[in-house]
Amino acid sequence: MAHDKLLNLISTHIGFNDEDVRLMKQLFEPVKHKKNDFLEFENKIPVNLYFVNSGFVRVFHYQNGNEITSHINCPPGFITSFNSFLHQKTSKDSVKCVTDCDLLKINRKNLDILYQKSPNWDVFSKVIYEKSLLYNEQRTQEMITCSADERYHNLMKNHPEMIQNVPLQYIASYLGIEPQSLSRIRKKIAAIS
Incomplete structure (x- = not known):
């Protein structure tokens, strides 16, 4: 098993x-x-x-x-x-x-x-x-x-389970983005959705 x-x-x-x-x-x-x-x-x-x-x-x-x-x-x-x-x-x-x-x-x-x-x-x-x-x-x-926005969009598309389970500070570091920048990207996506 x-x-x-x-x-x-x-x-x-x-x-x-x-x-x-x-x-x-x-x-x-x-x-x-x-x-x-x-x-x-x-x-x-x-x-x-x-x-x-x-x-x-x-x-x-x-x-x-x-x-x-x-x-x-x-x-x-x-x-x-x-x-x-x-x-x-x-x-x-x-x-x-x-x-x-x-x-x-x-x-x-x-x-x-x-x-x-x-x-x-x-x-x-x-x-x-x-x-x-x-x-x-x-x-x-x-x-x-790729821009920070594109890197995050690619991660959302290819590994949504990572976004649901991994704290944002680790995702930001993994993507080479400051946590504040990642928060802005996420807010922008939420406003569009």
């Missing part, structure tokens, strides 16, 4: 055999975390990669004393401080639950075991990696070329 959403995501991309499923269930541990729980800490090596079954998680760092949210996960999907986790290096990011969360977690050692024992998992991870690269490229392009 805890692994169903991950299995569904996998099945949309590749076929997993019974041994792949057994290994995945054995190595991905179900965990629950409360709102505001830290999953990973800045200045530490990230321990786990997380698959978010439900809830919202954000990745953030500090810049000039301000929290800068670089990623907010929309379930289902993976999240951690990816570069630091993959290379087992100290991270500048923290990873924190925005809401209560139902997660699966896997550490680097077990992920490597999964890669070694499951060629299908290796194929699936490449698909996810490519999707992540595409997402990051589109996000960077949007941050450069």
